[in-house]
Amino acid sequence: MLGDPRVQLITGDDTAACYRRTDDADAEQRPDDYRGEPVREAYCWSNLTSGNGARALWLLLVPFMVANLAHWMRPAAPPEHPAQRLYDLLVRILALTLTVLLAAAACEVALDLTAWQCAGTTVCAAGKSWMGFLSPDNSGWWSAPGRRLALASMVPLLVIGFLWWLSRRTWSAYESASPPPRQPGTSRDTPVAERTALSLDGFWYGRRLVARLRAAHTTAGVLTIAAVLLGAGAQADGHDGDTALAVTGRALTAVVILLAAATVVVVWRTARSEAVPDDESDHLVVRALPFAALGALALIVVHTGWARPGVHSHGALPGAAAFGGIAVLQGLLVLALALTAWVLQRSAPDDARTALCGMGGPAVALLACAVGGVLSGGVAQRFADWLDGGATPGQDHAPIPGPPVLLSWQASVIPVLLVVVAIVVVLAAVRVVIVGGRVAKDVPGLYDPREHPDERRTKRIAGTIAGAGLTDSAPILVAATAAVTLVLGAGAVAGAWLSDRAPGRATEGAPPVVHAAAETAESLGSWLMSAGVILLITMGRRAYRDHSARRTIGILWDVGTFWPRAAHPFAPPCYAERAVPDLTWRMATWTERFDGRLVLSGHSQGSVLAAAAVWQLDLVTRSRVALLTYGSPLERLYGRWFPAFFGPPALTGLHRQMDDWRNLWRFTDPIGGPIRLTCDDGRRIDEGPLRDPLAFGRTLQNPLPAQILGHGDYQADPVFGRVRAELIARLGPDLPGQRPADDCTGRQAADGHADDGTARGGADDSAGRHAADDRADDRADGRPAQGSSGRSSA
Numbered sequence: 001m002l003g004d005p006r007v008q009l010i011t012g013d014d015t016a017a018c019y020r021r022t023d024d025a026d027a028e029q030r031p032d033d034y035r036g037e038p039v040r041e042a043y044c045w046s047n048l049t050s051g052n053g054a055r056a057l058w059l060l061l062v063p064f065m066v067a068n069l070a071h072w073m074r075p076a077a078p079p080e081h082p083a084q085r086l087y088d089l090l091v092r093i094l095a096l097t098l099t100v101l102l103a104a105a106a107c108e109v110a111l112d113l114t115a116w117q118c119a120g121t122t123v124c125a126a127g128k129s130w131m132g133f134l135s136p137d138n139s140g141w142w143s144a145p146g147r148r149l150a151l152a153s154m155v156p157l158l159v160i161g162f163l164w165w166l167s168r169r170t171w172s173a174y175e176s177a178s179p180p181p182r183q184p185g186t187s188r189d190t191p192v193a194e195r196t197a198l199s200l201d202g203f204w205y206g207r208r209l210v211a212r213l214r215a216a217h218t219t220a221g222v223l224t225i226a227a228v229l230l231g232a233g234a235q236a237d238g239h240d241g242d243t244a245l246a247v248t249g250r251a252l253t254a255v256v257i258l259l260a261a262a263t264v265v266v267v268w269r270t271a272r273s274e275a276v277p278d279d280e281s282d283h284l285v286v287r288a289l290p291f292a293a294l295g296a297l298a299l300i301v302v303h304t305g306w307a308r309p310g311v312h313s314h315g316a317l318p319g320a321a322a323f324g325g326i327a328v329l330q331g332l333l334v335l336a337l338a339l340t341a342w343v344l345q346r347s348a349p350d351d352a353r354t355a356l357c358g359m360g361g362p363a364v365a366l367l368a369c370a371v372g373g374v375l376s377g378g379v380a381q382r383f384a385d386w387l388d389g390g391a392t393p394g395q396d397h398a399p400i401p402g403p404p405v406l407l408s409w410q411a412s413v414i415p416v417l418l419v420v421v422a423i424v425v426v427l428a429a430v431r432v433v434i435v436g437g438r439v440a441k442d443v444p445g446l447y448d449p450r451e452h453p454d455e456r457r458t459k460r461i462a463g464t465i466a467g468a469g470l471t472d473s474a475p476i477l478v479a480a481t482a483a484v485t486l487v488l489g490a491g492a493v494a495g496a497w498l499s500d501r502a503p504g505r506a507t508e509g510a511p512p513v514v515h516a517a518a519e520t521a522e523s524l525g526s527w528l529m530s531a532g533v534i535l536l537i538t539m540g541r542r543a544y545r546d547h548s549a550r551r552t553i554g555i556l557w558d559v560g561t562f563w564p565r566a567a568h569p570f571a572p573p574c575y576a577e578r579a580v581p582d583l584t585w586r587m588a589t590w591t592e593r594f595d596g597r598l599v600l601s602g603h604s605q606g607s608v609l610a611a612a613a614v615w616q617l618d619l620v621t622r623s624r625v626a627l628l629t630y631g632s633p634l635e636r637l638y639g640r641w642f643p644a645f646f647g648p649p650a651l652t653g654l655h656r657q658m659d660d661w662r663n664l665w666r667f668t669d670p671i672g673g674p675i676r677l678t679c680d681d682g683r684r685i686d687e688g689p690l691r692d693p694l695a696f697g698r699t700l701q702n703p704l705p706a707q708i709l710g711h712g713d714y715q716a717d718p719v720f721g722r723v724r725a726e727l728i729a730r731l732g733p734d735l736p737g738q739r740p741a742d743d744c745t746g747r748q749a750a751d752g753h754a755d756d757g758t759a760r761g762g763a764d765d766s767a768g769r770h771a772a773d774d775r776a777d778d779r780a781d782g783r784p785a786q787g788s789s790g791r792s793s794a
Helices: 053-072 083-118 129-134 145-152 154-175 207-236 244-268 284-305 322-347 360-387 405-440 455-499 512-543 547-560 576-594 605-615 634-641 648-657 718-731
Strands: 007-012 017-021 040-044 597-604 625-630 660-666 686-690 758-765
Touching (some): 007 040, 053 083, 053 360, 083 154, 083 207, 083 244, 083 322, 083 360, 145 154, 145 207, 145 284, 154 207, 154 576, 207 284, 244 284, 322 360, 322 455, 360 455, 360 512, 455 634, 576 605, 597 605, 605 625, 605 634, 625 718, 660 718, 686 718
Parallel strands (some): 597 625, 597 758, 625 660, 660 686
Antiparallel strands (some): 007 017, 017 040
């Protein structure tokens, strides 16, 4: 990025920092040496998302991340609309059900399959030395069913405890950066129609919200374990309901119900307070809620482990129907969310480019539930296969009943869903061919006629343009997947409840073709469920070791972890809650100390961080900043899917309040695109489409075929240098003289400066980093090197 291997850290730490060339470190003290040339400064934030390979495990939290995205996808209705709070509430309740589903899946593996079914069956426990002390054949102290369950409950409790610890730790490491104080003149001076929540002081600092949700979700997970234990104890005490154990069980059940109601109330009353930084501690009652749940669980563990002579474990653990109840509740919540989004969309400004007509949030929320079901079902299915050896769980000859039949039905619909996705992909490929054929006719006309047309070259360029255009068709794939998932999910629940058998056994009396199809779908779906879990882990590890894989996966990862954790506290941490305050502090302090102006340059996801940082500046400082974006998804992705925050009114307001803003884009770019704004003052934002490749054929200047750059290396285009020079020239003439830097050190300067106090900078990355003035071959190893996948420079 900086064009020099000799760099020096100016300010920051190992997680995120600003760098300059070593020769420029003390530029403010030597203004005469920089007459006519701005100084570049790079902000490196790659360690926030890919600092080490352990972050690959965050991919297992994908359902939580996707549910959190649904919160931010609400339509751009007025903030005071009464349905706004209902929308947020429904998303938070839906996110809570995902935590309950995770805890239930952990209980299914540890309590049901291991402690209840396998440990209580001689055939299954045989050959498993680690399970010997649990076997009833040994007549040991732990062989009683209740005590086996009490011991196994530590496994799901450790899972919930780990998520609690991870959420708390990542908040301190990534999201606890407070925004800088602002001078008078904030977003209140912006026209109401052009305001966005991203300009509010507390948008990037919601400590109390995350803490409240963390307490509620931890409590919900603990209570799920408690409910499973109570169900087993109630079955054991069911023959004599007047015993002390039965009475105690009913009392503990009442306690669990009371704590569950309190948890729902906490989630109900939780809302983001974005006007000011939400840095207060929560009420003692909320903070104590998880500890109260742990206390109740401890009593329930003692109650479950109490000696009950003559009680044996057989069949499946009571409560298997809970998976069906969770699935039905999630479906109802998604439908309610869709209705609420429709009401909000009717009050939103008419924007034909809004994805799925405002239904993006409900569709994404449904996909979060589907992914959560696949992960939980896949783990349970594969673990059951491992326990019973070569047998098939649920069949007559199997040593154990296996996981709930609903998981088998859900697995069976996966092949059908993949067929639908494959059809959409094939149609997309056909569209690329058709559009490519149409575009190919116009490609030669974009270049010098002296460059002889080349049919293969023309087809390649046209194919790249057609392929890049598929990004705009992504809503079709999301809509088709969501619709089919809803229908098939409802069918799976109905089939499980009506037959109470796996699909293969439920269709034994059906025609041979139907029975064969059901058995095939059941077996294939079971393996696909497990493959989904393995694939996520494998992709995560590869993403942080392989540069090309990181660029591919990082596109979705950047979007998912850009937003604060407003719906699910166990989602991966929000890197922008550190990066945006960092950039804001740097721009605000530099312009104030040196009376300077700067150009903030951002590529890909870095352009989103740059815009978010500018929104956090007060209007006085904002007027001293010019923005240069290239390969930017601000409108193409964020404006369409997050219209309440990046819609046309918000981007129009951003343009009006800055000194200037220019955006470069190409037809061959699958991520970036035009901003599509027409402002009243006539100033243009978009520069493009830029010609790509820069040369069509072989010429004296380009004897070899020029590379199709697509999303990367915008700096190679001469237009980039011209536009950047125009922005710097625009900033320069009216600037006051630079202050003497007698009290500053080179390590305190930010965003560079020219002889007139001008600076330029930027932010880039298509795979999770913030970078500017960078190149497409950037390395993502955390060092301030060139690249489109990992740093930010200003």
